[in-house]
Amino acid sequence: MERKKIETKIEEKPKIVETKIKTRGKIFEGTVIKKFPKRVLIEFQRMVYVRKYERYTRTRTKIHARLLEEMEKEINVGDLIKVQECRPLSKIIHFMVIKKIKSGDKK
Numbered sequence: 001m002e003r004k005k006i007e008t009k010i011e012e013k014p015k016i017v018e019t020k021i022k023t024r025g026k027i028f029e030g031t032v033i034k035k036f037p038k039r040v041l042i043e044f045q046r047m048v049y050v051r052k053y054e055r056y057t058r059t060r061t062k063i064h065a066r067l068l069e070e071m072e073k074e075i076n077v078g079d080l081i082k083v084q085e086c087r088p089l090s091k092i093i094h095f096m097v098i099k100k101i102k103s104g105d106k107k
Contacts, residue, residue: 078104
């Protein structure tokens with residue numbers, strides 16, 4: 001009897017950066033407006049309801065997020081990135097960069 005070999009394709013898993021800091025809570029997408037060593041400043045817009053006038057207003061929110069060493073070279077000013085909440089890492093940093101969604105305009 002002949003046995004047929006069954007070919008299986010090994011799927012590559014997406015690159016997941018492992019850290020000691022666990023993420024939890026809210027996830028936001030925003031544009032990088034400033035880049036510092038080990039952190040970035042992102043900005044995004046959201047609609048907030050004003051009860052007094054019964055209308056919505058557009059507000060901008062700025063968030064400082066921790067930038068991991070592995071992602072430091074691939075993320076630049078103008079990129080669209082995703083951040084997730086984590087424990088407070090410093091006075092202003094309460095979020096971590098999860099992944100890069102889209103590259104910014106290169107002029």
